[in-house]
Amino acid sequence: MTQTATAPTTLDSPPPSAAAAPRIVARIRDDAEALAVARRLAEDFAQESALRDRERKLPWDELDRYVRSGLWGITVPKQYGGAGVSYGTLAEVIATISSGDGSIGQIPQNHFYAVELIRVNGSESQKRFFFERVLQGDRFGNALAELGTKTSHDRKTSLARDTAGPGYRINGRKFYATGALYADWVPTSVIDEAGVQQLAIVPRHAPGLTIIDDWSGFGQRTTGSGSAVFENVHVPADAVIGFASAFTRPTQIGPMAQIQHAAIDLGIARAAYRDLLEFVRTRSRPWIDSGVERAGDDPLTIREVGDLTIQLHAAEALLQRAGRLVDAAAAEPSEASVAEASIAVAEARVLTTEVSLAAGSKLFELAGSQSTLAEHNLDRHWRNARTHTLHDPVRWKYHAIGNYYLNGKNPPRHGAL
Structure with missing residues (x-):
């Protein structure tokens, strides 16, 4: 997939990948429909799951069908146009897809996590913007975990005010970035200047962001759970959401x-x-x-x-x-x-x-x-x-x-x- 450098995206416009090739995405209406669609997709994904694992063939086409099915938007609340399915339904959808291909089943885990964090901690404008992007087919990845810290929950990646203009700059390196390789947006856990953990939602093609496909685990081989490197990456202030407060x-x-x-x-x-x-x-x-x-x-x-x-x-x-x-x-x-x-x-x-x-x-x-x-x-x-x-x-x-x-x-x- 060709990567291109573009100007920073604000919440007034979609990421470059979405703007260049809009997806035609179905709208799931309710829990029953979500489960039925998941069962059909799982049967499809199971057909070549052994081949994809053996050859480490990344599931680009399968993910495209998965997104176009509407299943990636099922947790968007009803008042914002989504199905607002129950958590039990979400779990069964994920289990069903994972029974077809375990790697594909894991890829959207952090997508749903980001949608939930926006639902709980996002501002009204953030909810309106990002929920609509999700319903249009945008995919969230993840850049949360890091190697080399004292515990798996410690973070070093920094969020500092941009001295040259509005917004912030991100610097750091992540690993286990499941889904980032396939994403339109990369939600990133960062430590601000007050030492508080925040979540910055960064466009996948933002200048200075490099996604490296270096996942070498012997299992879940096609999740793309490799590295994400942030080198002075710009993020607008309205793309930063409270993270720590979701747990305090x-x-x-x-x-x-x-x-x-x-x-x-x-x-x-x-x-x-x-x-x-x-x-x-x-x-x-x-x-x-x-x-x-x-x-x-x-x-x-x-x-x-x-x-x-x-x-x-x-x-x-x-x-x-x-x-x-x-x-x-x-x-x-x-x-x-x-x-x-x-x-x-x-x-x-x-x-x-x-x-x-x-x-x-x-x-x-x-x-x-x-x-x-x-x-x-x-x-x-x-x-x-x-x-x-x-x-x-x-x-x-x-x-x-x-x-x-x-x-x-x-x-x-x-x-x-």
């Missing part, structure tokens, strides 16, 4: 971000489970001591499939429950409602983490040696699960859940729970 008061931002991660893992688990069943039914041979003709009739295999099915359904149920509680927290945010939603999402993340890893491993155990052949590329499911579930440690979910129920301690409010 109770809001649904944290659990909303985390339920998407749980949904991605659930989708990866569904894909591995689906391929396990298909391989055992059509290719695997029964163990000689089983005394049966078909691998699918092996009683020990049947038992293991039953156990994995229960784990998968339990994870699905917890994700649905978490969605309802995030909806409740958004409707009436309070210390208690946000804590309850955060814990419910943490519970879902525990099971979706465990079942995604279990499904990716059990696939080989039950399908047998043939399933390890490179031509099938079935190891992508485990690689995807292992890579994505490292986003934040599940061991701390157990701690937060136990401390909440045993000691009445609310979890911390940040995006990593």
Whole structure:
């Protein structure tokens, strides 16, 4: 994709990429339509998911169809022209797409996160501008995390007043910038001159912004989760939104971000489970001591499939429950409602983490040696699960859940729970 340098964009005009090639985007009307569209797309994306992973073929065409379907605009509130779907529906849409291709399922996670931050902390003019851009097909990426800091939540990228004119300048380097490679806008976490974290929404083609496709993880290979470098990048004042304040008061931002991660893992688990069943039914041979003709009739295999099915359904149920509680927290945010939603999402993340890893491993155990052949590329499911579930440690979910129920301690409010 050709990159061109252009003048800084203000909130009065779309980014250069959108202005040059406007997308024709469908408008999703409600939750039911969103789920139906997601199911159709997931079937399509599944067809060449193994090939894209094997060759690290970036899904430009697939993302274009995904955006044109209208699904990237489903969280825009109804009063701004969107479907305003529930958080449970959003989670199921992401899980469904991830079951077709785990990498594609992850790419818009930070897009929805940015839309939510605008919804919670944006000014009225920011909401009107950015929500309309989203409905027209603009994609948000992300430039949040950094390497080389003390913790994964520390930031060094700076936001300083532009000494030559209005607005600000950004300098710094980001990594794990999922979606930035494909984006029209790159929401960027920055530290202002008072030491407060803000979110600056930068046009993808802003002079001084370089997106580097250097993601080399063994899983989620086509997410484009590489580097973003900011060298004196200009951003207008009206493209800066409060970030820290979304966590110093109770809001649904944290659990909303985390339920998407749980949904991605659930989708990866569904894909591995689906391929396990298909391989055992059509290719695997029964163990000689089983005394049966078909691998699918092996009683020990049947038992293991039953156990994995229960784990998968339990994870699905917890994700649905978490969605309802995030909806409740958004409707009436309070210390208690946000804590309850955060814990419910943490519970879902525990099971979706465990079942995604279990499904990716059990696939080989039950399908047998043939399933390890490179031509099938079935190891992508485990690689995807292992890579994505490292986003934040599940061991701390157990701690937060136990401390909440045993000691009445609310979890911390940040995006990593």
